[in-house]
Amino acid sequence: MQIRCTINQKRYDVECEADQRVLDVLRTLGMHSVKEGCGEGECGACSIFFNGKLVNACLLLAPQMQDAEILTLEGLQKETETIRRNFVEAGAVQCGFCTPGFVMRAHDYITHNGSQKITDIKASLDGNLCRCTGYQKIAEAIAKSMP
Ligand code: FES
Ligand code: FES
Numbered sequence: 001m002q003i004r005c006t007i008n009q010k011r012y013d014v015e016c017e018a019d020q021r022v023l024d025v026l027r028t029l030g031m032h033s034v035k036e037g038c039g040e041g042e043c044g045a046c047s048i049f050f051n052g053k054l055v056n057a058c059l060l061l062a063p064q065m066q067d068a069e070i071l072t073l074e075g076l077q078k079e080t081e082t083i084r085r086n087f088v089e090a091g092a093v094q095c096g097f098c099t100p101g102f103v104m105r106a107h108d109y110i111t112h113n114g115s116q117k118i119t120d121i122k123a124s125l126d127g128n129l130c131r132c133t134g135y136q137k138i139a140e141a142i143a144k145s146m147p
Contacts, residue, residue: 005070019061023056025065035100037097037098040058044104047070049071092140110147116143
């Protein structure tokens with residue numbers, strides 16, 4: 001089937017199967033910031049903005065992409081520059097597998113004027129898993145990125 005959608009502000013006509021996940025479609029198109037961790041909506045490694053909402057791309061099927069506006073981290077480089085720099089400086093990146101998902105989560109949190117309290121930031125990270133860093137440094141990096 002063919003799907004017409006917008007990804008990172010660019011129009012796409014995507015040839016895909018009806019049972020393909022959005023995660024797979026995006027990776028096939030070269031958006032490798034969208035990672036497969038759990039494949040079950042638990043880890044946040046596949047986070048994307050879908051019609052303005054932060055969602056897990058492993059839980060969506062290709063037909064849902066019709067007419068959708070999708071943003072991956074590749075399309076948010078400028079907007080997330082400060083967050084990404086603070087993650088590196090705070091030591092919040094180790095293997096880096098989870099990092100794109102956390103940066104997307106942080107961008108969403110900051111855009112929605114989340115509180116600067118570390119406990120609130122940690123609570124907002126509920127849907128993202130990191131096996132390496134613990135969450136303290138990630139939360140500190142997000143706090144530092146807030147205006
Ligand atoms: S791979 Fe999608 S939430 Fe884990
Ligand atoms: S830095 Fe390795 S899983 Fe988070």
